């Protein structure tokens with residue numbers, strides 16, 4: 290990846306619109322693509338009132354919110370909850386996206402004589418999804434597993450959380466951290482506190498640095514407008530903002546979508562995407578978790594795709610950018626954490642964080658035996 294000719298910040302409004310159209314799922318209309326408001330991308334515009342366009346945007350956003358976190362199906366047979374494998378739809382999906390545990394021998398066989406690098410998403414991957422984002426703590430056994438992985442392989446956490454917050458959750462200095470969906474990368478967290486104290490954040494890459502004041506402003510506005518909605522919460526993740534609706538009654542989701550849209554109209558250089566019961570507001574820049582993985586591979590001296598096998602484990606839509614990069618590079622593979630069938634660019638799957646831990650422990654055992 291060559292960043293020498295410029296930053297990933299998009300300044301051309303046309304390019305910004307194209308970027309946005311490429312990033313958002315087709316059922317989500319872009320927010321205020323052009324400075325001064327919506328310009329009619331996709332054929333809308335002339336003769337269509339602004340109000341109607343807003344309705345389309347809000348409805349698109351609402352559809353995305355409804356489909357963002359498919360709930361686990363509970364099949365009850367003889368009074369017992371079925372395991373996902375016993376669900377025919379899940380079993381059919383496993384044929385396309387096999388379990389990384391069941392395929393472990395195949396995975397390590399492809400890594401024979403090569404160097405494995407491990408990239409891990411945080412929420413939903415290393416810690417289970419919980420109602421309160423501040424309580425998504427990592428279990429001590431998972432922390433031990435991640436620490437062991439970092440001892441044996443180059444490893445990084447790539448999260449939507451702010452880098453500082455994810456470090457507080459993970460509490461390991463042996464890894465690299467990419468916070469804010471990859472927009473805040475520190476390639477070495479060793480001596481983290483020392484570096485902060487000295488005010489010299491070493492090995493730092495922040496492609497959206499110029500958006501900091503804007504993110505603070507939008508975060509305050511979002512907090513203000515959603516303060517009356519029961520269950521809604523706003524999390525400032527430094528270079529992006531999460532508007533959580535997990536604890537909001539479904540009847541109020543439309544209001545959340547409408548208010549977020551209204552606020553975003555005043556910020557044409559920001560966009561919204563959706564994650565697991567969360568709307569993510571972030572800068573319109575040509576940067577995502579996939580680009581962050583490429584950057585990390587390059588800065589850690591691991592860009593030799595013949596001899597390095599990157600493994601990326603994640604559960605979210607934002608992790609798909611990383612899965613896609615690995616698929617396109619034709620080296621390494623993504624592992625999607627999911628209990629329900631999903632469209633994915635990942636090659637393998639794991640059901641939940643406990644299986645992630647089992648996989649990480651297996652990798653370490655394999656490495657120890659293969660030395």
Ligand SMILES: O=P(O)(O)OC[C@H]1O[C@H](O[C@H]2O[C@H](CO)[C@@H](O)[C@H](O)[C@H]2O)[C@H](O)[C@@H](O)[C@@H]1O
Pocket residue numbers: 410411412413417418419420421422423425447448449450524526531533535564565566567569605607
């Ligand atoms: O990239 P990640 O590390 O997966 O971060 C993505 C978002 O994760 C967090 O939200 C999600 O987990 C919460 C805790 O389990 C849950 O309450 C929420 O509904 C999920 O969307 C985090 O709070 C967000 O800021 C991250 O963007």
